[in-house]
Amino acid sequence: MGAGTENVPPFIGAQLSHLLSHSRLTLKIDQLWSSDKYNSGLIDRFTLLIPYCLDFIKWDIIFDAExxxxxxxxxxxxxDEHFHPFHMSPPSVEPNNNNNNSSLLSDWNYKDPKCLLNFIQFLRDQYVLYQAKRVGEVDDDRLKFEISTIVSREGLEMHMxxxxxxxxxxxFAVPLLDMNINKMVSGCPWRQSQKIYLQVVYPVGRKYMSAPSAPRLKLVSSxxxxxxxxxxxxxxxxWLNGMCLADIFQI
Known part of the structure; x- marks a missing residue:
């Protein structure tokens, strides 16, 4: 895990090491610190940088060393003060059927190094749903139309x-190329799946605007x-007048 981790309790170190080495995403540790305000005790909390929508979100993970x-x-x-991951359910799941999700906490086993990985993956999956819900609630007819043209694309992420x-x-982060880039590279050295994305930054329109502003487009890769x-x-x-995002993918 790098320098400065000698004071991390073994049970936290095992969880963290497994998380960083087995996650499908490239996670990063921003900082580690102790619950002791003088930072002289065991290190039992850290800030995790999680890739999302071609940027990073920061979450503080707070263990108790004792x-x-x-x-x-x-x-x-x-x-994200309104993000409540255990009070959300995917559309195909009954709202009260969250027993499996709650077990991530109630059945926590510090001896199982996969616990933290499963927990973070669940939270991020819920965050994708949360952001999609926020974007869907925006009162902008043009934006709603644009979303309808790309919402079926696998791996789409959006952020308000x-x-x-x-x-x-x-x-928006829209994956391009329906192919496995890793398999195209001889002796592929990458653990994570490599992709090329179209990044779209769409201004939210105001009712008094005579015409919608053009989105900003950029290709992004790892x-x-x-x-x-x-x-x-x-x-x-x-971007020409009358275009929509679906037109970009047909060019």
Whole structure:
């Protein structure tokens, strides 16, 4: 896990090591610290950087070094104060049928190194649903139409961005190329699946605007893939009046 982890209790270290080495995403540790305000005791909490929508979300993972049988608390970002993952259900699941989800906490076993990995994967999956719900509630007819043209694309992620000094925006991360890039590279060194995405930043329209603003488009790939194949010189077509996102994927 790197330097500065010698004071991490073994039961936390095992969970964290398994999380970082087996996650389907490239997770990062931003900082580690102790529940002791003087930071002189055992390190039992850390900030986790989780890839989402071509950016990172920060969650604080709070263990108790003296209570290994207790699942960690998670502190989400201040912009996600309404994110309540255990009070959400996928559309195909009955709202009260959350026994399996709750067992992630009630059946916590510090001796099982997969517990933290399963917990974080569940929270992120719920976060995808939460952000999709937030975006779906935006009162913008053009945005709703754009979503309807791409919502069926597998792996689509969206994020509602609110600002103090400017209008809201919705970000989309749309996977491109329906192929396994890893299998195309001889002796593939990558553990995570490599993809190329279309990043779309869509301004949320105001009712008084005569015409919707054009979205900002950009191709994005992982740093590992970029080292092999640069997409920086790939030119996207200009956004013309009357276009929609579905047109981009047909060009």
């Amino acid at each position: 209570s290994p049988n207790v699942a960690p608390d998670v502190i989400f970002g201040p912009e 961005c609110s600002f103090v000094d400017k209008s809201e925006e919705v970000k 740093s590992e893939l970029k080292a092999l194949y640069s997409i920086d010189d790939v030119k996207l077509p200009p």
